Amino acid sequence: MIPVELYIGLAAVIFAIGLFGFMTQRNGVRMLMCVELMLNSANINLVAFSSYHGNLTGQVFTLYVIALAAAEAAIGFAILMSIFRMKDMIDLDKINVLRW
Amino acid sequence: MDLMLFAPEITMVVTGLAVLLIGLFLPVESKKVLGYLASLGILIALYFTVASLGTNALAFYDTLSVDALSQFFKIVFLVVTLLFSIAAIKYTEGSKNTEEFYVLAIFATIGMMFVASANDLMVLFVAFELASISTYTLSGFEKNNPQSLEASIKYFLIGSLSAALMLFGITFLYGVTGTTSIPGIAAGAAALAASPIGILAVVLLIAGFGFKIALVPFHMWAPDTYQGSPSLVSSLLAAGSKKMGIVAAFKVFIVALIALKVEWQIAFAVLAVITMTVGNAAALSQTSVKRMLAYSSLAQAGYITMAFVVLTPMALGGGILYALSHGFMKAGAFIVTAAVVYMVLSENKDAQNPDHIDNFRGLGRRMPVTALSMTIFVFALAGIPLTAGYMSKFVLFSSTIQAGFAWLAVIAILNSALSLYYYAKIVKYMYFLPTEGTKVSEPLPYTLALVVAVAGVLAIGFWPEPFIYWAMEAAKVLLAGGM
Amino acid sequence: MLLSMIVLIPLIFAVLTLLTKTRAQARALALVSSVAVLLLTIYTYFMFDSTSAATQFEEMYTWVPSLGISYNLGIDGISLPLILLNAIVIPLLILFTWNDEKHAPNRFYSLILITQGAVLGVFCALDFFLFYVFWELTLIPLFFMVSMWGGPKKHYASIKFFIYTHVASLVMLLGIFGLYFAAWNNTGTPSLNIPYLLSQFQFIGSGMTRDLIFLALLFGFIVKLPVFPFHSWLPDAYTEAPTAGSVLFVLLKIGGYGIFKIMLPLLPFTASPNLMITIMGALGAVSVLYGAFLALAQQDMKRMVAYSSLSHMGYVTLGAAGLVSLSVSGAMFQQFSHGLIMSIMFMACGVINNATGTRIMNELGGLAQRMPKLAVIMVLAFMASLGLPGLTGFIAEFSVLSGSFVNLQGYVVIALMAIVITGAYHLWALQRSMFGVYKEKLGNVVDINGYQTFAMGLIAILIVYFGLNPSPVLDMMLTNSEYLVGLMAGMGV
Amino acid sequence: MLNKQFTIMQIITSVYRFFRPRIVGMVIALLFLAIVLVSVIGTSWPAIDQLPQNLDDQSNIKGIGLLIFTEFVVPFELLSIVLLSAMVGAIYIAKGEAGR
């Protein structure tokens, strides 16, 4: 069987990619995608562990996380839409009125 | 299983749905009713919660627990929401979207309440997200105000990131112990303690909770969001959802991960010191009152975090009491800024930065009740005696000394002294600096909310005995499971 | 109930005063309150047994049993004279300001009353919680007082005072916590009762802990006192405060009270009592000299008086460290005497400032010709302040010096050197402001009005009276200091 | 040869151009990845020594369904509120009534 470490490693790499994107992308939508990436890397973890432990808790959790991610995405896109309506762009590094 | 155990939650859900549905059919001018309705519902829920203090039960396949801890924090959340909801009667006056405002706040509160009751990480995570997702929208509620939207998107993005981090951490806990139940994890935590993944999991969870608590360095969103959001939402965030992070952290670390005590104590010690220092130092020269309060709220979070380091019943009791006090004080302070913002905007619709400290000039003359309440809140935050803030600091700091962490107490106390500077600055502006403004009639809902908050602050300050008792009971719940 | 009334009447009347609309109502209410307190205090004084060092008129109600907090009031020979001082001067202060044209008179008098209540509360409190509550409560009205009616640098001065002394209070609070928990750990029951905790101090195991607790408490007290080198807040706060505020500062005798009430009973049980005595004695003696030199260097009369206050306060710590009943009671008496003397001095500075628009001494001159009544009272006050025998200041200084010399020769020599300097700046100030040729550019100044004459004159008479016959207050101080010194003797210190 | 080298240079250059503003993010993401991987490798994970008992019925739908409606019913119910909340919120924010 494939050792669980490989799944976790995969998840970690995906998570790191998500992080990298999150930290470097300017576009709000891309950042949202990166968030999805991170959440899904966690899902990989959950499913892998679920399988290795032989209980289904992780899979249930995964389902919930998917639903939550959807809800989150909906909110995120809504906010981005509002911003876009107001500023005609969604480059988040230019939205920095609030600082210091 | 006794459903009455969840009477508060059920009441809240019913209230939320009722507000949503009734709101659809009401004309704009009579939407005020929703505020009364919501406040009534919250009050009933509060009654149920208080009435159920002292019960101890597990429910729903042991995924929820009702005990002193959960009930105490539910009281905190409900009180804050109550203040919020009373004040919001004025804020939403004439708005078409009153029902959204209320329902989101009520849902957020439901999320917080479930976090307080959670006995399973899955419940905890979902409830956490419920509270977050509801407040993301709330914080961007003034959708034509760029600041509000900016606050919202920052809050949302960092919130999502933190959720991901937290979830990542939870997966490791699940991976090692094979369960998401808090007692189950506690049982299997020995394996965690033995492996480096335990540290990672702890830190990821701290990051996740620390986002809500606004611990440095996971606090970056907080000043921006508190400043940009509508003041009332800031009050909910600072006073309510921050406590959700605290109670979640209490449960996860002290109950589930007591085996990794050393690891998270180190982390919390460092974070507490950094947080209170950064919070106070950065607050010193702020000119936006909301931002100042945000930083002050950081500092307060730092004090509460000391409870994790000290970890004696009294310290935890102090931390829990502090959570309640802070709820009153911070909610009150933000409601004051809401009232000031209202005042400024009603004079000049296009005013920039309505919460600028210059707008507090002469507030003592312009809005005497508001100014007096603010004085009490900031003095309470600074820890002047006979206020809730002092009482909580008294218990918390003194227990820190008792446990031998004198250095921590010294840092906290020096910080507390430092904070007096900016608190005093607000008072100075309100009472000593001249203004051209004239006396303004203070909106009744704000005043009512302020009076309730002041009453709470003074009640804890003057008659802390029952509060201390229940805070201690709550602390015992935590330690009974773990130690 | 007597003490509760003494403490609560000013606080209740403060609220009532705040609600008044006119200056006449405000001052009348304030006067009623302060006179009521005075009458109650006088009654208390005559009911008081000055031959006993025990706590009298004790009141006790539990408050927060889980933390051992109770509402516990009581007085002894250390606190009663200070209560008396406060009760006497406040009504006179209100009379003194009777015709002042200050804005927001309701707040002004309300703040005076709050300060009075808080200070009296500190003197009466027998519970550390209550003690600290009142202790902190003194800060707020004074902060407001300075910021609202202060001089040109009022914001700087008020914030500095507020934060500086607040830090000290917090350090003191740390000490209280230490004491509280050490006793709690030893006996298993929490209590914040002051006498109880003082008696438990000796059972704390670690000498290091005892020393740290002692130093933390001491720091809180000597900053409030204040004593060199923790006095930086004093000149600014005293100088920038309005006259009434300065007088309230002067009546803020809580730092010295803490030293007698709390420090001295703990002193013999510290791990290194001699070190503590050295610290207190040295700080006291240096303060005396340092304050005197600084006062000599001042141009602003009020600032000079402020530094002279620092100099006088040095005697308090020096006398306390002297550990002879005469020196300890002398130090207590110094607090009493200093309160009376400095009240007049600050009132005089206020009058001069109002009349001439300046306090810079070189710009004044010959005021005695235009203000003969003020001149007489001022000369008396200055003489009392420089320690002229027959007035209260001398009794205190002589007792402190001669008593302390038994144990602390070197420090007394330092303090003695200051006496000449003390004389110099007082007389020089008098010469520059009151005597000499009247400077016409000061305009047409008028002498003090009837209320002011009464207020200042009565205090002046008290200075003479207690200077000739100190026994009415000194006897109870002696009783208590003998008791305190007895504690030391028991420990062989 | 020359052409090929040029291409490599081009690639390297374009990679550098891409990453230059992202170097900090890269470093941080890699640091995080390294930490996760080190932690994962240093941990002894549960190893499965046998395959699932019931090879015929690999379906977990039933199990998940059971769990959702028994043990994890509370999160499920909460999720309904989350979705409702997200719906309300997203619609409110995205609705363009006031416009610009």
Added chain:
Amino acid sequence: MAIGDYAFLIPLLPALAFVLTFFLGKKLPNGGAIIPIVAIATSFVISLLITLGLLQNPEQVINQSVSWFAMLNLGILVDPLAAVMLTMVSFVSLLIHIYSTGYMSHDRAQYRYFAETSLFTASMLSLIISDNILQLFISWELVGLCSYLLIGFWYQKPAAASAAKKAFLTTRIGDVMFLAGIVVLFADLFRLYNGAIPDGIFILKFDEIFSQIPQLAAMSTPVLGFQVNHLTLITLLFFGGAVGKSGQFPLHVWLPDAMEGPTTVSALIHAATMVTAGVYLVARTFPMFIAAPDSLMVVAYLGAFTAIFAATMGIVMNDLKRVLAYSTISQLGYMMLGLGVGAAIGAEAVGISIFHLINHAFFKALLFLCAGSVIHAVGTHDMRQLGGVAKVMPITAATMIIAALALAGIGIPGTSIGFSGFISKDAIIEAAYLFGENGGGWFPYVLSIAAALLTSIYIFRLIFMTFFGKPRTAYGGHESPASMTIPLSILALFALAFGALTTERFNKFVSETFVNNFVHMDIPGLAELGGYHLAAHAGHEPLIILWLPVIVGVAGLLIAYLVYGMRIVNMDKLVSRNNPVYKLLYNRYYQNAILTNFLSIKVVYEGLAFAGRAVDRGFDWIVDWIGNISLDAGDALRQFQTGVVQNYAMIVITGVSLLVILIAVVREVL
């Protein structure tokens, strides 16, 4: 002895008079002068009766004490020493008050003058009558206060205000030493009782102190490497106080400046009474001095030095009152010398010294009052503008000449014939000879003879320049009113005859002070403790020794006559700024420059006080710096908050990473 029961009234009556005059005097004629006059007259009568009583029965010392506070008391003690002083002070004071009704009649603030002088009289009487050192000190300070107030009586004059301050401060240096002496004494006595003082024992009472002298003499402490005997320390500190009050070198500088006050004040305070308080203090505590090694030597040497030092300056002064002021300093030096020679003659020293004190009070008060009379009439102090005043003011001139003869000490040795100054000063000089003979050194004797010569010169210089010759400026003038001349005449009578009439009786009477029912001191025994060798009784001096003072006195008279009366020498050459000796003397040895301008202003004020201010700024700066650094740190921290959400994410992730590393590291370390 019924009259003794009223002794407490002696200081109390003038004190009451002070209160009454101060508050009511403004409304009464003559500034209410009648009140203090009656009060002081009563005090004088009581004092006189008590003195007479004591003369009958020296054992019956009056002593009444009440507890004051702690182990201290207030009380009265009238023994022979106190009795004669009381009588003298109340008498002189009475006369001067009467004289003042005339002298001050034009002053608006008369009531203040009379209030202050009666307060002064009360304090002075209280000083004398004290039965404990603390009360003495209190009165001591109070007389200082009155002196301050009276010198600054014309406070509108900057010079007066300044002189008042200077007088107070200079004497205060001495007072601090006195206070230090009391403090040391108290501490020593306290230790002797081991801190447990029985009820009813008043620790600072004279009999208590005296009874502990042997124990005190046994105590010593190393100070700066020297083993200092406590008794010596205490007595020298006391003497320091006396130096300040009695204008001994180097604290005499205030006395000439004190002449800025009204002349009557100078007569009362700065000639007859207050300045002698120092002498009285040493006399009062004489048993301690004589038991203290070296103390009396210091007293004798300093007294002798002061006598000549002041006399040299007296010669060159042109101001009438300043000459008298220096003369006072010089005579006070004699009195101190008289006490100091107690090292050789024991308790008798008190007798001769106090005798001189009393005589000096009479003739010096007389000199001042005469000078006042002249000033009052002609309106100037400067002798260079006067001359021939005797013609317009015969009574004043006559009385003043009597006083001058008394001061110069003219008389016939070996008999009781002579002016009062002769009788007492001669005795002191003789004692100084004995002092030298008994190993005390000849220095005091030589100086005292030289000073006698100078005394004679400067006083007759004054007489000749003022009263004889031709008027040098046109001054109006007239004889003073009776209220002034009558006191002059009475004082002149005393200056003429008091010494001669009482000499034998007086010395014996006063010397008995230390042997009676109050204290019974064994003076020779104490002298052993102090290491002094008492001489056998006086009277065996060579004839030349007896005659020498008179010879130099007459010589002085002749020189003054030749120089200033006959003008046979042109003084203009000598009296010029080019003559270094004259310059030195005229500038009073530059003491003003050294002590006031340099020491007080430059060193203490500009140096130390301003240095202190700089230090204080430093403390302030530290406090402010802590505040500013916090604000700056806050500002710096705020820079992290860039407002860009991606950066926030970076910080979060960095925080997570670092926290993991930190925990791992710390856990390894622990």
